[in-house]
Amino acid sequence: MSKKIVEPKENATNRLEAVSDGVFAVALTLLVLDIHVPETDPTKLLDALIRLLPHILTFILSFLIVTFYWTAHHVIFNSIHRSDRYLLWLNAFHLLFVVFLPFSTAMLARFHDAPLAVDIYGFNIILCSLSSIAFWLYAARNSLTTGDLSKSEIAMVALRLSVNPIVCGLALGIAFLNTTAAILLYLATPVWYVLTGPNAAAGDSGTWQLPRPWRRR
Amino acid sequence: MSKKIVEPKENATNRLEAVSDGVFAVALTLLVLDIHVPETDPTKLLDALIRLLPHILTFILSFLIVTFYWTAHHVIFNSIHRSDRYLLWLNAFHLLFVVFLPFSTAMLARFHDAPLAVDIYGFNIILCSLSSIAFWLYAARNSLTTGDLSKSEIAMVALRLSVNPIVCGLALGIAFLNTTAAILLYLATPVWYVLTGPNAAAGDSGTWQLPRPWRRR
Amino acid sequence: MSKKIVEPKENATNRLEAVSDGVFAVALTLLVLDIHVPETDPTKLLDALIRLLPHILTFILSFLIVTFYWTAHHVIFNSIHRSDRYLLWLNAFHLLFVVFLPFSTAMLARFHDAPLAVDIYGFNIILCSLSSIAFWLYAARNSLTTGDLSKSEIAMVALRLSVNPIVCGLALGIAFLNTTAAILLYLATPVWYVLTGPNAAAGDSGTWQLPRPWRRR
Amino acid sequence: MSKKIVEPKENATNRLEAVSDGVFAVALTLLVLDIHVPETDPTKLLDALIRLLPHILTFILSFLIVTFYWTAHHVIFNSIHRSDRYLLWLNAFHLLFVVFLPFSTAMLARFHDAPLAVDIYGFNIILCSLSSIAFWLYAARNSLTTGDLSKSEIAMVALRLSVNPIVCGLALGIAFLNTTAAILLYLATPVWYVLTGPNAAAGDSGTWQLPRPWRRR
Numbered sequence: 091m092s093k094k095i096v097e098p099k100e101n102a103t104n105r106l107e108a109v110s111d112g113v114f115a116v117a118l119t120l121l122v123l124d125i126h127v128p129e130t131d132p133t134k135l136l137d138a139l140i141r142l143l144p145h146i147l148t149f150i151l152s153f154l155i156v157t158f159y160w161t162a163h164h165v166i167f168n169s170i171h172r173s174d175r176y177l178l179w180l181n182a183f184h185l186l187f188v189v190f191l192p193f194s195t196a197m198l199a200r201f202h203d204a205p206l207a208v209d210i211y212g213f214n215i216i217l218c219s220l221s222s223i224a225f226w227l228y229a230a231r232n233s234l235t236t237g238d239l240s241k242s243e244i245a246m247v248a249l250r251l252s253v254n255p256i257v258c259g260l261a262l263g264i265a266f267l268n269t270t271a272a273i274l275l276y277l278a279t280p281v282w283y284v285l286t287g288p289n290a291a292a293g294d295s296g297t298w299q300l301p302r303p304w305r306r307r
Numbered sequence: 308m309s310k311k312i313v314e315p316k317e318n319a320t321n322r323l324e325a326v327s328d329g330v331f332a333v334a335l336t337l338l339v340l341d342i343h344v345p346e347t348d349p350t351k352l353l354d355a356l357i358r359l360l361p362h363i364l365t366f367i368l369s370f371l372i373v374t375f376y377w378t379a380h381h382v383i384f385n386s387i388h389r390s391d392r393y394l395l396w397l398n399a400f401h402l403l404f405v406v407f408l409p410f411s412t413a414m415l416a417r418f419h420d421a422p423l424a425v426d427i428y429g430f431n432i433i434l435c436s437l438s439s440i441a442f443w444l445y446a447a448r449n450s451l452t453t454g455d456l457s458k459s460e461i462a463m464v465a466l467r468l469s470v471n472p473i474v475c476g477l478a479l480g481i482a483f484l485n486t487t488a489a490i491l492l493y494l495a496t497p498v499w500y501v502l503t504g505p506n507a508a509a510g511d512s513g514t515w516q517l518p519r520p521w522r523r524r
Numbered sequence: 525m526s527k528k529i530v531e532p533k534e535n536a537t538n539r540l541e542a543v544s545d546g547v548f549a550v551a552l553t554l555l556v557l558d559i560h561v562p563e564t565d566p567t568k569l570l571d572a573l574i575r576l577l578p579h580i581l582t583f584i585l586s587f588l589i590v591t592f593y594w595t596a597h598h599v600i601f602n603s604i605h606r607s608d609r610y611l612l613w614l615n616a617f618h619l620l621f622v623v624f625l626p627f628s629t630a631m632l633a634r635f636h637d638a639p640l641a642v643d644i645y646g647f648n649i650i651l652c653s654l655s656s657i658a659f660w661l662y663a664a665r666n667s668l669t670t671g672d673l674s675k676s677e678i679a680m681v682a683l684r685l686s687v688n689p690i691v692c693g694l695a696l697g698i699a700f701l702n703t704t705a706a707i708l709l710y711l712a713t714p715v716w717y718v719l720t721g722p723n724a725a726a727g728d729s730g731t732w733q734l735p736r737p738w739r740r741r
Numbered sequence: 742m743s744k745k746i747v748e749p750k751e752n753a754t755n756r757l758e759a760v761s762d763g764v765f766a767v768a769l770t771l772l773v774l775d776i777h778v779p780e781t782d783p784t785k786l787l788d789a790l791i792r793l794l795p796h797i798l799t800f801i802l803s804f805l806i807v808t809f810y811w812t813a814h815h816v817i818f819n820s821i822h823r824s825d826r827y828l829l830w831l832n833a834f835h836l837l838f839v840v841f842l843p844f845s846t847a848m849l850a851r852f853h854d855a856p857l858a859v860d861i862y863g864f865n866i867i868l869c870s871l872s873s874i875a876f877w878l879y880a881a882r883n884s885l886t887t888g889d890l891s892k893s894e895i896a897m898v899a900l901r902l903s904v905n906p907i908v909c910g911l912a913l914g915i916a917f918l919n920t921t922a923a924i925l926l927y928l929a930t931p932v933w934y935v936l937t938g939p940n941a942a943a944g945d946s947g948t949w950q951l952p953r954p955w956r957r958r
Binding site for chain 3: 757759760762763764766767768771774826827829830833836837840841843847848851854855857858861
């Protein structure tokens with residue numbers, strides 16, 4: 091055991107994943123703080139709750155979107171086995187945009203008819219996606235990943251991660267015509283990812299996952 | 308060690324459990340934010356604290372109920388050894404309903420005499436239970452579980468998980484007659500689970516746990 | 525690897541520790557939410573900050589006290605290798621009292637001259653200590669602990685854990701004479717634990733730790 | 742397996758790291774709570790958002806600074822393999838100063854023109870740095886570290902950790918001349934650390950990391 095003690099710690103990404111999971115978990119839970127108990131007479135509680143509906147719906151929207159990014163983070167880091175200083179910081183920028191979502195969500199709930207608020211929300215999502223593409227490409231190009239991924243495999247994962255920011259980019263424009271349509275587009279990619287792909291264990295030929303080493307498991 | 312580096316990460320559910328534990332921990336702790344320090348004269352502090360009693364009691368109620376769901380999650384995932392995309396999302400819906408509980412709790416504390424608020428709380432609990440049954444049955448039917456569970460064992464766990472939503476379903480109706488009785492019914496299943504079963508290590512023939520592989524430990 | 529997959533998960537207390545660490549971490553951090561930025565003119569900022577002093581001091585007090593309980597939890601669970609349903613719930617009650625501390629702290633900061641608020645804080649601490657003694661004795665008496673602890677060793681740990689509630693019990697009475705003296709007594713045991721004991725690795729003959737199996741490490 | 746059960750738990754720093762990661766994650770996420778949704782007419786939303794800018798910029802500043810301390814903590818603990826009671830408490834004091842940052846940040850956002858608020862923020866950062874130097878030196882001098890670090894290696898890490906408090910100490914004075922310049926100086930060291938150093942895996946000859954045992958990995 092004494093030999094073990096002098097070795098450096100295994101699994102160079104476990105604390106990166108631990109702090110990321112912590113940030114995701116807190117971000118998910120903080121979303122509910124935007125739903126305030128109405129100050130009203132008990133007899134008018136139903137009306138007050140109906141007025142809360144935008145806050146409840148945006149809570150659900152953002153919960154699904156944060157889960158979507160957590161899922162992507164989880165799948166990507168299943169293929170990353172080493173970290174370096176740049177990866178820590180690229181991941182930190184991703185978390186920065188995730189942590190900003192409770193604010194964007196509260197903005198959206200309060201001003202769901204204002205294109206500006208809808209676009210801030212969409213822009214926040216786009217930054218979450220772009221930053222996840224950034225740390226994926228950085229890790230893949232700097233040999234921090236598991237196994238021997240080919241250039242086309244690396245590009246395919248990046249391409250899949252790019253669907254969401256492209257759809258949300260379109261939604262930024264649509265928000266000026268119809269805010270509800272833009273909001274539904276923000277939800278489109280997560281729903282598509284949940285529904286598509288075979289009913290297989292994580293890592294087996296689904297939409298998100300990386301092909302080879304994980305598939306073997 | 309170089310061989311280890313190229314292997315994918317072990318234990319496909321550990322990040323799912325980590326983010327779930329994080330969400331449970333934050334949800335448990337956020338409950339206390341509903342108990343506000345009274346703005347009062349120090350001489351009238353006792354009266355002010357007595358008026359806080361509904362908030363303190365619902366805090367304790369929800370702390371026990373969230374712990375109940377954490378315990379169930381813990382026991383169920385002791386028998387799940389693999390995750391896939393659907394399991395991640397079924398688990399996410401479970402967490403969505405758990406995260407909503409601090410709001411339902413604050414509603415209940417503020418409107419504990421209003422059947423509508425009492426029923427929202429109960430409906431939230433029912434959704435927590437149904438979503439836990441969903442991820443259990445999904446995992447068990449898709450070979451994500453440990454060992455060789457028989458159909459009757461899988462059904463038995465689901466049946467035990469169904470007691471709480473059935474009792475709470477009854478409470479939804481009772482709330483229109485007596486809100487206190489409904490609230491006590493919400494607490495009934497967790498208390499029953501704590502009290503019943505042999506004084507044995509987790510996994511040994513208790514109320515919640517799964518029978519075979521764990522029992523051997 | 526397929527053999528590994530069907531085995532139940534190792535380390536029956538790791539999720540109990542994970543969720544506890546999460547609760548401790550959130551409780552430690554929520555304490556700062558009681559210190560509000562003063563609404564004042566920039567030229568009167570110093571005066572406003574001086575008025576914040578009770579909130580800052582109780583923040584530090586509670587941070588040290590929560591850390592004290594986390595340290596105790598950490599040391600105790602170093603000797604517990606299995607969990608069962610009762611241990612999960614005894615631990616949950618401990619966490620319930622820890623989670624209540626941010627409220628007690630805010631009460632103390634606002635009403636630091638009122639014996640009632642000082643006693644609520646002290647009573648909260650006493651409940652934290654008693655619940656930690658409860659899960660320790662339960663684990664030790666039900667073979668959930670590591671190694672072969674003698675009855676006297678088990679009792680010694682419980683005795684050491686009892687110093688804090690006894691000192692705080694005295695402080696409950698002293699609060700009616702002098703609230704500052706009572707608050708200082710709440711801090712006495714944590715400070716004593718930090719200062720006493722040899723400068724040794726955790727587990728070596730210190731005040732808190734368990735003697736045998738750990739010492740060998 | 743029975744033999745494994747009676748052994749004490751491995752990795753004496755994993756819970757210390759877990760609770761620290763939790764505190765860092767919550768502190769990072771709480772920062773966003775200082776950005777409040779403006780109460781305004783939707784047509785004046787852009788003006789209201791521009792008034793939010795100091796809060797958004799200080800949010801980003803503090804997110805980067807807390808990440809900086811998390812990175813430092815991560816790198817330092819990669820070289821620490823054992824903990825003792827004093828290390829737990831030195832680490833706790835570090836976390837105390839990290840947890841205080843959301844308050845200092847909110848102060849800075851509200852009073853970014855007031856030297857007093859700018860200096861409180863800088864002093865908070867200095868305490869974060871000094872406490873990290875303290876636990877590093879304590880661990881290195883008490884054989885809690887991995888491998889055989891020479892005195893000059895230990896001193897070099899401490900020296901690198903000292904750059905930030907020295908720069909921030911200068912900023913404390915500059916704040917009385919120009920608050921913006923002081924705030925930019927607070928950001929200087931983190932930016933310098935991100936930009937400098939080779940594009941290498943963590944542990945390889947970078948600015949922060951410890952030289953020998955990690956490099957081998």
